Amino acid sequence: MDLNGIGSSPLRKEDWPLLRGEGTFVADFKRPGMVHAFVVRSPFAHARFTRIDSGEVQSAPGVIDVITAADLPDRGRPIPTRMFKDEGANRYLQRPLADGVARYSGEPVAVVIADSRYRAEDAAERLHIDYEPLEVVLDPDEAVAAGAPLLQPETGTNVAGRLELNLGDIEEAFSQADLVVEDEFRIQRHAAVPLETRGLLAEYDQTTETVTVWGAAKIPHVNKKILLHMLGWSDERRVRLVELHVGGGFGARGEFYPEDYLIPLAAIRTGRPVAWAEDREENLRATNHSREQVHRAALALKKDGTFLGLKDSFINNTGAYVRTHGMTVPGLSISMLPGPYRWPAYHGEYRSVVTNKTPAGTYRSPGRFEVNFVRERLVDMAARRLGLDPLEIRRRNLLSKTSFPFDTGTLFDEHPVVYDSGDYELLLEKAMASFDYEGLKRWRHEAPAGGLLRGLGTAYFVEKAGPAEREYARVELNSSGDVLVFTGTASVGQGVETVLAQVCASHLGLPYERVK
Secondary structure, three states: OOOOOOOOOOOOOOHHHHHOOOOOOHHHOOOOOOEEEEEEEOOOOOEEOOOEEOHHHHOOOOEEEEEEHHHOHHHOOOOOOOOOOOHHHHHHEOOOOOOOEEOOOOOEEEEEEEOOHHHHHHHHOOOEEOOEEOOOOOOHHHHOOOOOOOOOHHHOOOEEEEEEEEEOOHHHHHHOOOEEEEEEEEEOOEEOOOOOOOEEEEEEEOOOOEEEEEOOOOOHHHHHHHHHHHHOOOOHHHEEEEOOOOOOOOOOOOOOOOHHHHHHHHHHHHOOOEEEEOOHHHHHHHOOEEOOEEEEEEEEEOOOOOEEEEEEEEEEEOOOOEOOOOOHHHHHHHHHOOOOEOOOEEEEEEEEEOOOOOOEOOOOOOOHHHHHHHHHHHHHHHHHHHOOOHHHHHHHHEOOHHHOOEEEEEEEOOEEEEEOOOOHHHHHHHHHHHOOHHHHHHHHHOOOHHHOOOOOOOOOOOOOOOOOOOOOEEEEEOOOOOEEEEEOOOOOOOOHHHHHHHHHHHHHOOOHHHEO
């Protein structure tokens, strides 16, 4: 009997309702008496304002409520970080609504609630805000230069956080080198563009004094705790977050955004279910950006290609505020920079700076893409200078299979980064054989028609796994013989339902189809 357990490739459980058009996304979900919210955003990257006149908005057709920072308890609590906590970074946390100063184009300034999205957006045009544009800083190098405009003048700096890690004697390593390759690498800013933009529907039950939010994604348990904190509540039973189908994640959904507080608050204030969904312009202006880093890195080697030392000093552009994962990306970068190689000496440091850009967060393997690119480019440069094959220079420096478990000497969120197991050289050999590496090298030099050029690139990196919080599950066997698995893990497209069913089927010896 084929159980379709671990190691097999059954049809995915999560696909059928989507293929049949039966998926329920947040825009499909309706509640009786539902009203709609529109978020008014700053058109300026940096501006001061002293007055918001909502008189005309309040009297506009269909308008139910208008919320500004003055209406928030404590004028809005700062949204806390989740990982890589830095006391200095707490000075740059974002509040739900701008209060006197807007620091990026797209920052929420007010929320208009009306009986339709169209009326809310039309009414928002009547909101009068006396913006006074201020000097803007966008480049991270310029942000740390003398005389740069400060986003938080009371701090005296645009550096929100920094970290330095050292292993061995880096100066000695470079002094003994036969060759040093160094360069500056600029990784441009990226933005996630999922097919489904962010959206929420929140409903407040006045009888039980509880709020339910539909549409929260990826980290519902973390967002629940943050929402409780933002509302000033301590009883976890008062907040319930419900996952729906998700039209793409790409890392940007793993965040607590201002709207994640503002929409539940609007539901509490109005006593009505409140729906909100961003349009594509809002998505590009307000949802997390990522990636933007400037690296100045160097690699020291012997003439036979043996690595002696690696050092990298980089600036991370975190945007206008430090969000939930604002320090996660540079923290991951510095922790994963060593990769799969032996390093007698290593020096890594970052500065995370604020600028008048959209706040940054996680996006598709956050932090790892950036440093893998930097390190592997240096290795390629060294191979070319020494006349070595790009894979051969890597093979000579890989950690041996007897090295594991291997402590890299770096930290992930204050925890040591330890590679538990591996045979990196065997993996490389299998990859070379599978792709016919020698044949590809010959193919590259064969002249194709039309004068086209052929390229052959290689890279080697290590991916992290298992650093997150514990996850628990409940497994039930019902009278029909089916197994039901209850889990708090969010599904954003990676096949969680399928994988968990395979794990359960393998361990219980049941057919995959009997696991729900």
